[in-house]
């Protein structure tokens with residue numbers, strides 16, 4: 001059967017990479033992007049786009065029927081720092097959009113991808129090499145929606161056989177779209193600071209380690225998960241998904257190898273407490289074992305790619 005894919009919440013950082021990757025793989029006309037926001041400049045004009053509120057149950061159903069959609073990637077939602085500013089909206093949007101997509105998946109036999117996050121973990125989780133199954137007591141509203149959402153995915157799979165698949169994304173590092181209001185996003189902002197002003201003030205302390213991944217790896221892993229035969233997907237909550245782990249001082253040192261006069265200073269803000277509640281590194285053995293996940297980008301390779309691509313995008317020659 002021909003894949004017809006709807007990407008909801010497509011104008012954010014993940015959609016900016018996922019939509020072009022899916023269009024390349026399955027043909028532009030088969031990938032329908034939607035968002036309540038404007039169409040992302042990254043993929044504008046490269047295929048179908050519809051303005052859609054991810055909470056609009058009737059509108060989503062009409063679009064799915066009209067476009068004969070077989071798979072939904074549900075990316076809409078508020079992330080950590082943005083969620084703390086508006087906890088009610090974070091809960092309503094993150095849970096409501098997932099729930100309506102899962103209900104539609106039951107009715108229309110759709111396949112679903114939904115991203116969870118390392119934010120599902122909390123301060124009582126072991127912080128180094130966090131295992132797949134462990135204590136999970138998130139303290140941010142975003143993390144609470146992620147853990148509740150994981151359980152909801154598993155419930156819909158067990159109860160109605162919905163083919164829903166999920167990854168616990170670490171901090172994703174991408175040059176194509178602007179970063180959203182998150183915590184790991186400092187590791188994207190730092191490149192803009194380095195190239196535009198040769199300086200950056202980190203909102204996290206020098207030694208705050210967090211799990212991170214270059215976006216090309218994240219997209220490769222996401223497509224690999226979605227294409228894996230159903231019997232290989234042993235986990236219907238969300239897979240631990242990991243590549244690298246570094247601190248602000250380490251990424252700054254890596255950037256300095258390319259821009260020797262780059263300077264970093266530190267002024268921890270509200271994001272520090274969020275980061276301190278999350279793991280430093282993740283054990284993703286089950287993803288590697290079940291469906292063959294492996295990453296390609298380490299810190300030096302990711303830094304090189306970010307600087308090269310952002311220099312071209314921002315037309316900066318340093």
Ligand code: AKB
Pocket residue numbers: 079080081117118119169170171172181182183184185
């Ligand atoms: C955030 O920092 O809020 C996100 C995430 C790790 O889910 N990037």
